[in-house]
Amino acid sequence: MESKNFESAKQLRHELHQHPELSNEEEWTKQHLINFLKSNTKLEIVDKGNWFYAAYRAKKGGRNVAFRADYDALPMDEVIDVPYGSRFPGKAHKCGHDGHAATLAGFALEIDQKGADRNIFFLFQPAEETADGAIQCADLIKEENIDEIFGYHNMSGQPFKSVAVIDGTAQFASKGMTISMKGTPAHASDPDEGVNPSFPIANIINAIPEFTNAMKKQGPVVCTVIGASVGSKAFGISAGEGELLLTIRALHEKNLDELQKNIENLVEDQAKRYGLSVSFSYTDEFPVTFNHKESSDKVRQVAAAKGMELVEMEEVLRTSEDYGHYTELTKGAYFYIGNGEDYPQTHTNEYDFRDELIETGVELFMGLAEL
Secondary structure (H helix, E strand, O other): OOHHHHHHHHHHHHHHHHOOOOOOOOHHHHHHHHHHHHHHOOOEEEEOOOOEEEEEOOOOOOOEEEEEEEOOOEOOOOOOOOOOOOOOOOOEOOOOHHHHHHHHHHHHHHHHHHOOOOEEEEEEEOOOOOOOOHHHHOHHHHHOOOOEEEEEEEEEOEOOOOEEEOOEEEEOEEEEEEEEEEOEOEEOOOHHHOEOOHHHHHHHHHHHHHHHHHHOOOOOEEEEEEEEEEOOOOOOEEOOEEEEEEEEEEOOHHHHHHHHHHHHHHHHHHHHHHOOEEEEEEEEEEOOEEEOHHHHHHHHHHHHHOOOOEEEOOOOEOOOOOOHHHHOOOEEEEEEEEEEOOOOOOOOOOOOOOOHHHHHHHHHHHHHHHO
16 A cells, blocks of 8 residues: 555544544535545545445446445544544544545545556445444445445454454344333332333343243354333332343344244233233344355455465354345455454444554455456
8 A cells, every 4th residue: 555545544534533423423424535535536426315435437347346334433432542532522433434434545545546457336334333324325236236345344352454254154133122111100109000011021131041042052142131221210109111122133134033033922921911011123233244255265365465364263253234235235245354362342442443454454455456
Protein backbone atom coordinates (compact mmCIF):
# COMPACT_ATOMS: atom_id res chain seq x y z
CA MET A 1 0.00 0.00 0.00
CA GLU A 2 1.33 3.44 -0.93
CA SER A 3 2.49 5.25 2.23
CA LYS A 4 0.55 8.40 1.33
CA ASN A 5 -2.60 6.32 0.89
CA PHE A 6 -2.05 4.66 4.26
CA GLU A 7 -1.68 8.05 5.94
CA SER A 8 -4.84 9.30 4.25
CA ALA A 9 -6.78 6.20 5.30
CA LYS A 10 -5.45 6.42 8.86
CA GLN A 11 -6.49 10.07 9.12
CA LEU A 12 -9.91 9.13 7.76
CA ARG A 13 -10.20 6.43 10.43
CA HIS A 14 -9.44 8.96 13.17
CA GLU A 15 -12.05 11.36 11.79
CA LEU A 16 -14.67 8.60 11.70
CA HIS A 17 -13.71 7.64 15.24
CA GLN A 18 -14.30 11.20 16.45
CA HIS A 19 -17.79 11.24 14.95
CA PRO A 20 -19.40 7.89 15.88
CA GLU A 21 -23.00 7.32 14.83
CA LEU A 22 -25.24 4.46 15.89
CA SER A 23 -26.95 2.04 13.53
CA ASN A 24 -29.36 3.73 11.09
CA GLU A 25 -28.16 7.19 12.19
CA GLU A 26 -24.96 7.32 10.11
CA GLU A 27 -25.69 10.44 8.04
CA TRP A 28 -22.43 12.28 8.78
CA THR A 29 -20.38 9.10 8.45
CA LYS A 30 -21.85 8.22 5.09
CA GLN A 31 -21.39 11.73 3.67
CA HIS A 32 -17.85 12.00 5.02
CA LEU A 33 -16.89 8.77 3.29
CA ILE A 34 -18.50 9.94 0.04
CA ASN A 35 -16.66 13.26 0.27
CA PHE A 36 -13.37 11.45 0.88
CA LEU A 37 -13.80 9.29 -2.21
CA LYS A 38 -14.93 12.20 -4.37
CA SER A 39 -11.94 14.28 -3.27
CA ASN A 40 -9.34 11.55 -3.72
CA THR A 41 -10.59 9.32 -6.54
CA LYS A 42 -12.42 9.38 -9.85
CA LEU A 43 -14.60 6.43 -8.89
CA GLU A 44 -18.31 6.41 -9.66
CA ILE A 45 -20.36 7.01 -6.48
CA VAL A 46 -23.80 5.39 -6.30
CA ASP A 47 -25.88 6.85 -3.46
CA LYS A 48 -28.66 4.51 -2.36
CA GLY A 49 -30.10 6.65 0.42
CA ASN A 50 -29.27 4.72 3.59
CA TRP A 51 -26.09 3.31 2.05
CA PHE A 52 -23.78 3.73 -0.93
CA TYR A 53 -21.14 2.08 -3.02
CA ALA A 54 -18.30 3.19 -5.28
CA ALA A 55 -17.52 1.50 -8.56
CA TYR A 56 -14.37 1.01 -10.64
CA ARG A 57 -15.56 -0.18 -14.02
CA ALA A 58 -12.76 -1.74 -16.03
CA LYS A 59 -14.88 -3.03 -18.89
CA LYS A 60 -18.40 -4.05 -19.78
CA GLY A 61 -19.15 -7.70 -19.38
CA GLY A 62 -16.14 -8.26 -17.12
CA ARG A 63 -15.99 -10.06 -13.81
CA ASN A 64 -17.65 -8.14 -10.95
CA VAL A 65 -16.06 -8.38 -7.51
CA ALA A 66 -17.34 -6.54 -4.42
CA PHE A 67 -15.67 -5.67 -1.13
CA ARG A 68 -17.72 -4.67 1.91
CA ALA A 69 -17.11 -2.60 5.04
CA ASP A 70 -19.52 -1.57 7.79
CA TYR A 71 -19.41 1.85 9.50
CA ASP A 72 -21.81 2.06 12.47
CA ALA A 73 -20.70 2.58 16.08
CA LEU A 74 -21.85 1.23 19.46
CA PRO A 75 -23.82 2.85 22.32
CA MET A 76 -20.78 2.99 24.60
CA ASP A 77 -18.69 5.73 26.18
CA GLU A 78 -15.12 6.47 25.11
CA VAL A 79 -13.08 5.92 28.27
CA ILE A 80 -9.57 5.47 26.89
CA ASP A 81 -7.41 8.53 26.26
CA VAL A 82 -6.73 8.88 22.52
CA PRO A 83 -6.26 12.19 20.65
CA TYR A 84 -9.01 11.25 18.20
CA GLY A 85 -11.50 10.14 20.88
CA SER A 86 -15.27 10.23 20.41
CA ARG A 87 -16.78 13.69 20.68
CA PHE A 88 -20.19 12.31 21.55
CA PRO A 89 -20.99 10.83 24.98
CA GLY A 90 -22.60 7.41 24.83
CA LYS A 91 -21.32 6.68 21.32
CA ALA A 92 -17.98 5.13 20.35
CA HIS A 93 -16.37 2.96 17.69
CA LYS A 94 -15.75 -0.01 19.99
CA CYS A 95 -16.05 -2.68 17.31
CA GLY A 96 -13.63 -1.28 14.75
CA HIS A 97 -16.06 -0.41 11.99
CA ASP A 98 -14.22 2.89 11.63
CA GLY A 99 -11.16 0.84 10.70
CA HIS A 100 -13.09 -1.41 8.34
CA ALA A 101 -14.45 1.62 6.46
CA ALA A 102 -11.02 3.28 6.36
CA THR A 103 -9.53 0.06 4.97
CA LEU A 104 -12.08 -0.08 2.17
CA ALA A 105 -11.50 3.61 1.40
CA GLY A 106 -7.72 3.05 1.34
CA PHE A 107 -8.25 0.11 -1.02
CA ALA A 108 -10.36 2.38 -3.24
CA LEU A 109 -7.45 4.83 -3.46
CA GLU A 110 -5.09 2.04 -4.55
CA ILE A 111 -7.46 0.69 -7.23
CA ASP A 112 -8.20 4.19 -8.53
CA GLN A 113 -4.48 4.90 -8.91
CA LYS A 114 -3.23 1.50 -10.08
CA GLY A 115 -6.25 0.18 -11.95
CA ALA A 116 -7.61 -3.36 -12.21
CA ASP A 117 -8.56 -5.75 -14.99
CA ARG A 118 -12.06 -6.37 -13.58
CA ASN A 119 -14.93 -4.36 -12.21
CA ILE A 120 -14.49 -3.58 -8.50
CA PHE A 121 -17.32 -2.45 -6.22
CA PHE A 122 -16.68 -0.85 -2.83
CA LEU A 123 -19.73 -1.42 -0.62
CA PHE A 124 -20.07 0.82 2.46
CA GLN A 125 -22.74 -0.61 4.77
CA PRO A 126 -24.63 0.91 7.73
CA ALA A 127 -26.35 -0.83 10.66
CA GLU A 128 -24.37 -4.04 11.01
CA GLU A 129 -24.79 -4.01 14.78
CA THR A 130 -28.59 -4.21 14.51
CA ALA A 131 -28.58 -6.71 11.63
CA ASP A 132 -30.60 -4.58 9.23
CA GLY A 133 -27.81 -3.09 7.11
CA ALA A 134 -26.70 -5.95 4.87
CA ILE A 135 -30.25 -6.95 4.04
CA GLN A 136 -30.69 -3.47 2.50
CA CYS A 137 -27.34 -3.48 0.70
CA ALA A 138 -27.82 -6.98 -0.72
CA ASP A 139 -29.56 -5.28 -3.65
CA LEU A 140 -26.07 -4.53 -4.95
CA ILE A 141 -25.50 -8.24 -5.62
CA LYS A 142 -28.37 -8.40 -8.09
CA GLU A 143 -28.14 -4.89 -9.54
CA GLU A 144 -24.46 -5.19 -10.45
CA ASN A 145 -24.38 -8.97 -11.04
CA ILE A 146 -21.70 -9.46 -8.39
CA ASP A 147 -19.75 -12.67 -8.97
CA GLU A 148 -17.94 -12.68 -5.64
CA ILE A 149 -17.76 -10.62 -2.43
CA PHE A 150 -15.18 -10.30 0.35
CA GLY A 151 -15.04 -8.60 3.72
CA TYR A 152 -13.12 -8.79 6.99
CA HIS A 153 -13.39 -8.13 10.71
CA ASN A 154 -10.62 -7.34 13.15
CA MET A 155 -10.18 -10.09 15.74
CA SER A 156 -8.65 -10.03 19.21
CA GLY A 157 -7.12 -13.21 20.61
CA GLN A 158 -5.48 -13.85 17.24
CA PRO A 159 -1.80 -13.07 16.38
CA PHE A 160 -1.23 -9.48 15.26
CA LYS A 161 -1.81 -9.03 11.52
CA SER A 162 -2.47 -12.74 11.03
CA VAL A 163 -5.27 -13.81 8.70
CA ALA A 164 -7.85 -16.33 9.90
CA VAL A 165 -10.35 -18.13 7.69
CA ILE A 166 -12.67 -21.14 7.72
CA ASP A 167 -14.74 -22.95 5.09
CA GLY A 168 -18.51 -23.14 5.43
CA THR A 169 -20.17 -21.56 8.44
CA ALA A 170 -17.95 -18.93 10.06
CA GLN A 171 -20.36 -17.35 12.58
CA PHE A 172 -23.59 -18.39 14.32
CA ALA A 173 -27.06 -17.21 13.38
CA SER A 174 -28.84 -15.28 16.14
CA LYS A 175 -31.77 -13.05 17.02
CA GLY A 176 -33.05 -10.97 19.90
CA MET A 177 -36.27 -12.24 21.49
CA THR A 178 -38.63 -10.11 23.59
CA ILE A 179 -41.26 -11.94 25.67
CA SER A 180 -44.01 -9.69 27.04
CA MET A 181 -46.36 -11.11 29.68
CA LYS A 182 -49.45 -9.38 30.99
CA GLY A 183 -51.55 -10.28 34.01
CA THR A 184 -53.48 -8.18 36.50
CA PRO A 185 -52.03 -5.85 39.16
CA ALA A 186 -53.25 -6.07 42.74
CA HIS A 187 -52.57 -4.51 46.11
CA ALA A 188 -49.32 -5.81 47.51
CA SER A 189 -51.17 -6.99 50.63
CA ASP A 190 -53.40 -9.25 48.50
CA PRO A 191 -51.23 -10.57 45.66
CA ASP A 192 -53.60 -13.50 45.12
CA GLU A 193 -56.20 -11.03 43.88
CA GLY A 194 -54.06 -10.34 40.82
CA VAL A 195 -51.88 -12.23 38.33
CA ASN A 196 -48.18 -11.48 38.76
CA PRO A 197 -45.84 -12.52 35.89
CA SER A 198 -42.74 -12.68 38.10
CA PHE A 199 -43.12 -16.39 38.91
CA PRO A 200 -43.55 -17.65 35.32
CA ILE A 201 -40.67 -15.43 34.16
CA ALA A 202 -38.49 -16.95 36.90
CA ASN A 203 -39.60 -20.44 35.86
CA ILE A 204 -38.69 -19.74 32.23
CA ILE A 205 -35.21 -18.49 33.16
CA ASN A 206 -34.61 -21.53 35.36
CA ALA A 207 -35.69 -23.90 32.59
CA ILE A 208 -33.41 -22.48 29.88
CA PRO A 209 -30.22 -24.42 30.75
CA GLU A 210 -32.01 -27.77 30.77
CA PHE A 211 -33.57 -27.62 27.34
CA THR A 212 -30.62 -25.87 25.66
CA ASN A 213 -28.36 -28.65 26.94
CA ALA A 214 -30.79 -31.21 25.54
CA MET A 215 -30.80 -29.46 22.15
CA LYS A 216 -26.97 -29.41 21.91
CA LYS A 217 -27.07 -33.05 20.84
CA GLN A 218 -28.40 -31.83 17.48
CA GLY A 219 -26.04 -28.86 17.20
CA PRO A 220 -24.63 -26.01 19.29
CA VAL A 221 -27.25 -23.56 20.61
CA VAL A 222 -27.02 -20.69 23.10
CA CYS A 223 -29.74 -18.78 24.96
CA THR A 224 -28.58 -15.73 26.90
CA VAL A 225 -30.74 -13.78 29.33
CA ILE A 226 -30.21 -10.12 28.40
CA GLY A 227 -32.64 -8.60 30.88
CA ALA A 228 -35.83 -9.10 32.84
CA SER A 229 -38.25 -6.56 34.29
CA VAL A 230 -41.42 -6.96 36.32
CA GLY A 231 -43.60 -4.11 37.58
CA SER A 232 -42.12 -0.88 38.90
CA LYS A 233 -40.71 0.57 42.12
CA ALA A 234 -44.10 0.81 43.83
CA PHE A 235 -44.08 -1.30 46.98
CA GLY A 236 -47.84 -1.18 47.40
CA ILE A 237 -48.56 -2.87 44.06
CA SER A 238 -48.19 -6.49 43.02
CA ALA A 239 -46.91 -6.35 39.43
CA GLY A 240 -49.24 -7.01 36.52
CA GLU A 241 -46.78 -6.86 33.60
CA GLY A 242 -43.32 -8.21 32.88
CA GLU A 243 -40.81 -8.59 30.09
CA LEU A 244 -37.98 -11.03 29.42
CA LEU A 245 -35.24 -10.30 26.88
CA LEU A 246 -33.23 -13.15 25.39
CA THR A 247 -30.62 -13.58 22.69
CA ILE A 248 -30.80 -16.96 21.01
CA ARG A 249 -28.14 -18.30 18.67
CA ALA A 250 -27.19 -21.51 16.90
CA LEU A 251 -24.68 -22.98 14.50
CA HIS A 252 -27.48 -24.04 12.14
CA GLU A 253 -30.47 -21.89 11.28
CA LYS A 254 -32.81 -24.88 11.57
CA ASN A 255 -31.66 -25.32 15.18
CA LEU A 256 -32.22 -21.62 15.83
CA ASP A 257 -35.80 -22.00 14.59
CA GLU A 258 -36.27 -25.05 16.82
CA LEU A 259 -34.81 -23.23 19.85
CA GLN A 260 -37.19 -20.33 19.24
CA LYS A 261 -40.18 -22.67 18.99
CA ASN A 262 -39.18 -24.53 22.16
CA ILE A 263 -38.95 -21.28 24.11
CA GLU A 264 -42.28 -20.09 22.74
CA ASN A 265 -43.91 -23.36 23.79
CA LEU A 266 -42.43 -23.10 27.27
CA VAL A 267 -43.60 -19.51 27.63
CA GLU A 268 -47.10 -20.28 26.38
CA ASP A 269 -47.34 -23.20 28.81
CA GLN A 270 -46.37 -20.94 31.71
CA ALA A 271 -48.75 -18.21 30.55
CA LYS A 272 -51.64 -20.69 30.41
CA ARG A 273 -50.77 -22.12 33.81
CA TYR A 274 -50.76 -18.70 35.48
CA GLY A 275 -53.53 -17.05 33.45
CA LEU A 276 -51.36 -14.52 31.58
CA SER A 277 -51.51 -13.15 28.07
CA VAL A 278 -48.22 -13.28 26.17
CA SER A 279 -46.68 -11.82 23.00
CA PHE A 280 -43.35 -12.25 21.23
CA SER A 281 -41.29 -9.86 19.14
CA TYR A 282 -37.93 -10.29 17.40
CA THR A 283 -35.08 -7.99 16.43
CA ASP A 284 -31.37 -8.08 15.47
CA GLU A 285 -31.93 -11.15 13.27
CA PHE A 286 -28.57 -12.35 11.94
CA PRO A 287 -28.24 -15.18 9.42
CA VAL A 288 -25.40 -17.69 9.50
CA THR A 289 -22.19 -16.20 8.09
CA PHE A 290 -21.21 -18.67 5.36
CA ASN A 291 -17.95 -18.91 3.41
CA HIS A 292 -17.76 -20.59 0.02
CA LYS A 293 -14.61 -22.74 -0.13
CA GLU A 294 -13.58 -21.37 -3.53
CA SER A 295 -13.54 -17.86 -2.03
CA SER A 296 -11.91 -18.75 1.30
CA ASP A 297 -9.21 -20.59 -0.65
CA LYS A 298 -8.45 -17.33 -2.43
CA VAL A 299 -7.94 -15.67 0.96
CA ARG A 300 -5.47 -18.43 1.83
CA GLN A 301 -3.70 -18.03 -1.50
CA VAL A 302 -3.27 -14.25 -1.13
CA ALA A 303 -2.12 -14.49 2.50
CA ALA A 304 0.50 -17.08 1.53
CA ALA A 305 1.70 -15.07 -1.47
CA LYS A 306 2.15 -11.96 0.69
CA GLY A 307 3.90 -13.79 3.52
CA MET A 308 1.12 -13.26 6.05
CA GLU A 309 0.58 -15.65 8.94
CA LEU A 310 -2.45 -17.82 8.17
CA VAL A 311 -4.68 -19.19 10.92
CA GLU A 312 -7.03 -22.05 10.07
CA MET A 313 -10.01 -21.55 12.38
CA GLU A 314 -10.92 -24.75 14.20
CA GLU A 315 -14.23 -23.53 15.58
CA VAL A 316 -17.11 -21.42 14.31
CA LEU A 317 -17.46 -18.06 16.08
CA ARG A 318 -20.53 -17.83 18.31
CA THR A 319 -20.81 -14.11 17.57
CA SER A 320 -23.06 -13.04 14.68
CA GLU A 321 -22.60 -10.93 11.55
CA ASP A 322 -25.12 -9.85 8.92
CA TYR A 323 -22.61 -10.54 6.11
CA GLY A 324 -24.41 -13.83 5.44
CA HIS A 325 -27.09 -11.96 3.47
CA TYR A 326 -24.49 -11.47 0.72
CA THR A 327 -23.20 -15.05 0.51
CA GLU A 328 -26.76 -16.32 0.29
CA LEU A 329 -26.84 -14.59 -3.11
CA THR A 330 -23.33 -15.05 -4.51
CA LYS A 331 -19.95 -16.61 -3.79
CA GLY A 332 -17.84 -14.97 -1.12
CA ALA A 333 -15.86 -15.19 2.08
CA TYR A 334 -15.48 -13.30 5.34
CA PHE A 335 -12.10 -13.44 7.06
CA TYR A 336 -10.43 -12.06 10.18
CA ILE A 337 -7.28 -10.00 10.78
CA GLY A 338 -5.64 -10.33 14.18
CA ASN A 339 -5.43 -7.51 16.73
CA GLY A 340 -3.01 -9.53 18.88
CA GLU A 341 -3.45 -12.47 21.22
CA ASP A 342 -3.72 -10.33 24.36
CA TYR A 343 -5.43 -7.31 22.81
CA PRO A 344 -8.72 -6.09 24.37
CA GLN A 345 -11.84 -7.63 22.87
CA THR A 346 -14.26 -5.63 20.73
CA HIS A 347 -17.31 -4.24 22.55
CA THR A 348 -15.16 -3.50 25.64
CA ASN A 349 -14.11 -0.15 27.09
CA GLU A 350 -10.39 -0.77 26.51
CA TYR A 351 -10.69 -1.60 22.81
CA ASP A 352 -9.57 0.60 19.92
CA PHE A 353 -8.96 -0.40 16.29
CA ARG A 354 -5.26 -0.75 15.46
CA ASP A 355 -4.32 1.47 12.52
CA GLU A 356 -1.74 -1.02 11.24
CA LEU A 357 -4.53 -3.38 10.22
CA ILE A 358 -5.58 -0.94 7.50
CA GLU A 359 -2.49 -1.77 5.49
CA THR A 360 -2.93 -5.53 6.01
CA GLY A 361 -6.55 -5.34 4.91
CA VAL A 362 -5.74 -3.29 1.82
CA GLU A 363 -2.96 -5.68 0.78
CA LEU A 364 -5.32 -8.63 1.10
CA PHE A 365 -8.05 -6.85 -0.85
CA MET A 366 -5.56 -5.94 -3.58
CA GLY A 367 -4.49 -9.56 -3.90
CA LEU A 368 -8.09 -10.78 -4.01
CA ALA A 369 -8.91 -8.21 -6.69
CA GLU A 370 -6.30 -9.82 -8.94
CA LEU A 371 -7.57 -13.41 -8.70
